[in-house]
Amino acid sequence: MARTQGSHSDITGPRIREAALRLFAQHGYAAVSMRQIAKEVGVQAGALYNYTPDKQSLLFSLMSSHMEELQAAWDAVPQADSALERLRAFTGFHIRFHLERPDAVFIAYMELRNLTEANFTIIESLRRDYENGVEGILKQGVEQGEFAIPDTKIATLAVIAMLNGVNTWYRSEGRLSLDEVERVYWGMVQKAVSK
Amino acid sequence: MARTQGSHSDITGPRIREAALRLFAQHGYAAVSMRQIAKEVGVQAGALYNYTPDKQSLLFSLMSSHMEELQAAWDAVPQADSALERLRAFTGFHIRFHLERPDAVFIAYMELRNLTEANFTIIESLRRDYENGVEGILKQGVEQGEFAIPDTKIATLAVIAMLNGVNTWYRSEGRLSLDEVERVYWGMVQKAVSK
DNA sequence: CTTTTTTCTGAACATCTGTTCAGTTATTGT
DNA sequence: ACAATAACTGAACAGATGTTCAGAAAAAAG
Secondary structure, three states: OOOOOOOOHHHHHHHHHHHHHHHHHHHOOOOOOHHHHHHHHOOOHHHHHHOOOOHHHHHHHHHHHHHHHHHHHHHOOOOOOOHHHHHHHHHHHHHHHHHHOHHHHHHHHHOHHHOOHHHHHHHHHHHHHHHHHHHHHHHHHHHOOOEOOOOHHHHHHHHHHHHHOHHHHOOOOOOOOHHHHHHHHHHHHHHHHEO | OOOOOOOOHHHHHHHHHHHHHHHHHHHOOOOOOHHHHHHHHOOOHHHHHHOOOOHHHHHHHHHHHHHHHHHHHHHOOOOOOOHHHHHHHHHHHHHHHHHHOHHHHHHHHHOHHHOOHHHHHHHHHHHHHHHHHHHHHHHHHHHOOOOOOOOHHHHHHHHHHHHHOHHHHOOOOOOOOHHHHHHHHHHHHHHHHOO
């Protein structure tokens, strides 16, 4: 056998990325073989190499796509004038964006150590850009006298870490709605940075 | 060759655990081979099996030891009367304990997916015990009217997630001392749960 | 219908994987 | 000094690993 019925790169390509994303998130990059990914897609392992030069590039591509989508989505959110309102918007955005992509988020945080040095540098830079955006809000709030923050860098990381935590426990069938989760977290974030 | 000069289980045993801990944290459980661990210790791979029945047991042992030490250390901290003071003590304890064992902490959070189902259940149970202790403080604070928390379960996870974040950026040679880090985080935690 | 291009198979590659175990040496006990 | 035990080696095992590639079949283009 060779080319199969209905095969098309527009279909197989995305399916490979979806399978890799799910499997990497579930078992870890190192624990997942190219043959497992191929099997999930219904294809032989060799066929994957029409879509990625190697396994490492596949991981990097998934991570950089995620980080760029994150940044682009946040850039698209209209910014209010007051720092408080901007921070509230960020809290909601971050929670919702991350809950929509648990696998990608998981990989972006857990598989950094499996990137080559060059690829790691790139992903880290993207992450810093995103963090700097948040720190900008906190700095603005301090300047305008809205926030009381001894160290905006730490506060940035603390806020993000706190919000990321939602991914470890939230289940859509659970006790709380997305709106309620957002409200509870916003309450804590808002108080944490206030005077 | 066979038994080597100066070999002793009291020495080799701990060295295997240390090597495994560092390597698992650095590259991930699945990415580290028994031969790599053995090489680090200066021994052949077969010798490891005098100290662990298999690789999975080694991982589980490292994780459960960490969780039990964590719980024991927290139990040993004298508890104040007021919830506010207990929460302050917890904040300091948690930050310091975690910063002293970055590798063990990393593994305990990242390698859950590489545990067998039975082992996962045990580790999860230990983690819940620890979390319940924190939630107890928050509940007490709410009852005594010291704290304003709409959902103590979420707040517990949020506080822990925020504090865990310190491990991702803190460096002992860095800008801030441990005391300063503790003070900054306590400021945020305290405000986040207050009225 | 014929040609070209795209997509995939299936086998092969060298190397690595966790684990077992008979045999060998160092240490400990008598 | 010798016997018993503890600690380790080195080879072997069956199978999995990432990656390459000639060839074959389906789809698209002419």
